[in-house]
Amino acid sequence: MADTPPPPDDPQPAASEAQPAAAEAQHTSIADVGEFGLIGHMREVLGPVDDDTVLMGIADDAAVYRVRDGRVHVVTTDALVEGVHFDRTFAPMQHLGFKALSVNVSDVVAMNAAPRYATVTLGVPQNVSVEMLGALYGGLRQACRAYDVAVIGGDTVAAPSLTLSITVIGEASEDAVVYRRGAQPGDALVVTGDLGASYAGLKVLLDQRDRLQAEGEAFRPDFDRFSYCVRRHLAPPAQLQAIRDWAEAGVRPRALIDISDGLASEAHHVCEASGVGALVFGPSLPVHRETAAVAEHFDEGVDAYVLFGGEDYELLAALAPDDLAKLDSERVSVVGQVTPAEEGVRLRTPEGEEMPLRPGGFDHFSEG
């Protein structure tokens, strides 16, 4: 034992902290701090990373470390928890398996890197059968094939609710990697695909469930109505092909992020990391006609879906003006421009007005 690392020194203070009942212990609710606050707290306690192979730690879509001269790996990890990130009554197991890998691949893509390897940790409650896990693995396999990823490790543990915790390792040349921090005033802000569809799909599924439950019927997702939006919610694809196309066109974005928490939130992340502002052109935001139809069906404005609806997993990129012309204009939409920091993040409405655009992202810890 002499040479093994020392276990924690003095257990007594920690022991008292393990006692939430002790009235004298301070108890700050995690809801007061939020997800980003907790991650910041962890970085603070752990201190700076002292390893010169690490080019980026916990401050972007994925961490980056050098594996040989000019070549880096990126690593990201994202968990989906039943009752928090999905509802098993309307997320089929196959889609869940696909989505859990997809959201991690999306983070790798957001570094302009290619996904390579994955590890999969499943927390499995008693009421999940082997057959249900088989369907989940099937969705995972589809995602592995779609993104050319090899699952090389995993852990399966008992848990009170279904949990999928996945880590994906990707690869890139060191000078191809794109961080959030490189946007410059004058850059064009572009997005792939369309926005708000995943949130629209969630609305449709929740509504279907509520109506069927009111009628006492078992719920089963209806893929025939608003099927584009429902699929985008249940099995969002990662935009791997977009970065391949851009590389082929000789375009390297100056900043890149995937849209997991809504466009407004991601624009704030890029602006904060880059020390810039942004002007988002409201009328130019790409919306699928079905997303618009869902919003109309629920008598809501589609703008909120597009700006704040999460889980689209499209990409937001800042491009040098010259690079814009190199891209297929059918594949990307120009949604704004990068401005000086002092202008903040603003939205230009169809009426030509400009107003501050708040992040408005979704925080699982503030749900109460």
Place this chain on the structure above:
Amino acid sequence: MADTPPPPDDPQPAASEAQPAAAEAQHTSIADVGEFGLIGHMREVLGPVDDDTVLMGIADDAAVYRVRDGRVHVVTTDALVEGVHFDRTFAPMQHLGFKALSVNVSDVVAMNAAPRYATVTLGVPQNVSVEMLGALYGGLRQACRAYDVAVIGGDTVAAPSLTLSITVIGEASEDAVVYRRGAQPGDALVVTGDLGASYAGLKVLLDQRDRLQAEGEAFRPDFDRFSYCVRRHLAPPAQLQAIRDWAEAGVRPRALIDISDGLASEAHHVCEASGVGALVFGPSLPVHRETAAVAEHFDEGVDAYVLFGGEDYELLAALAPDDLAKLDSERVSVVGQVTPAEEGVRLRTPEGEEMPLRPGGFDHFSEG
């Protein structure tokens, strides 16, 4: 969307599988299959890994992939779930943070590799405070320093019970990596440290808790009595120094595994992977005097602690006979020898009898 990977084809079959209530759907309980069965099922559904950089997939303590000529990374992932792997009433947060990294480092060490990077995913219930997480991060920091690991990524999500899912990436030269599969008849079986202490510590903690609860008192772990065993349970160290010493002595084990599920279970894993048998010398098994005292205190035989008690995180190695002399005999114990496959895994008792040794490992899914 044309170029994005296709989401799952036909959602209908999966949708029906997402309905455990549907009487016609087959429902095989995961308890019937067990943890190893589930991992096997996943490997089967996913199919073989088709990537020539991958030297080892899901079949050892960690996966191995080549990052440049002669150099590999290893990756492993292990989760700790409240109520399954630990009880928050007697696992102080600081120890929990230390242990969660330690058990992953142990898997990297079991490949004869050095840990480098970690990602940390925390599932956090509402009744955990920011201060408790601060203590957990503190334990994580201690482990990072002890093992020279950089936390470079993470995710923090709401969850019904506290969950720590950690992935560790390590590094080694390709020819230094040791798998489970290399043991040969005639090899010596050695273990580091001593066995059964972690299980003894768990027994002490459970007993303390039950007695205090019977008296209506709040439980707080008592580190003064049987402190060696209690610490070994709450914050087991990984045996990184052992593999450093062996490398310095010019010893590369032929097979290596960490003892997470008990010596008997790990001996079976090595024998199965290597296609050999083993004879374990009962009287030679290393036991700390405090472990023996705990067993006596509970009027139990210490042999079961030593053979089947999990979570010691010592190493079990198969060494070529010539290599044995190169090691410090105070640091390792010879606990048996590798035999031909047809002899199976056997135990020699103090009386000189030989009997089959069953794995007897702990399976979280069979607890009911």
